[in-house]
Amino acid sequence: SAVISQKPSRDICQRGTSLTIQCQVDSQVTMMFWYRQQPGQSLTLIATANQGSEATYESGFVIDKFPISRPNLTFSTLTVSNMSPEDSSIYLCSVRAPYTDTQYFGPGTRLTVL
């Protein structure tokens, strides 16, 4: 398995500002994923982040709004830019650990935009 931590765990932000969420893994992983989970809803993949290459975004998500960095094999950041109340959600980091089939999730960052 993999142990994943996220910072911050929650935040309340003003409209128009940006927030950067950090994800730290206790082992080196090739693939990291960022998900959004709106209250009471399922998980929606935002993008896949591989170390050393540009993130791959899913339909409906763009780099200008959700820039991602992946500087090494244990760390990634997701920025939510120019926030609006519609961005209020839980943002989850996930990794696919080496030699396993599954994804492991961090505890999430609960974002509220006023």
Add this chain to the structure above:
Amino acid sequence: QQQVKQSPQSLIVQKGGISIINCAYENTAFDYFPWYQQFPGKGPALLIAIRPDVSEKKEGRFTISFNKSAKQFSLHIMDSQPGDSATYFCAASSDTGNQFYFGTGTSLTVIP
């Protein structure tokens, strides 16, 4: 388009009863089917997973039943306990792609 369809949306079960959650998929390329358990304020945690080469997998009180021809799989929680009250998500993925497709979730409440 929802790649994995999950039902029911919510479920209430008496303590000691059996909880059953169902999922269906269309993409025959899927070959890995995990179930996740999520408590409020926490990230999803892997509960149990199955590959299509077996029809059933059991871990403690949790069992996955898999019907490849019907493209359906289900989670059975035996002797349900109040501590099992959580949201459960099924998912599917294929070796050729790394993306996991999640169901819409089932909110399970086990009443004492």
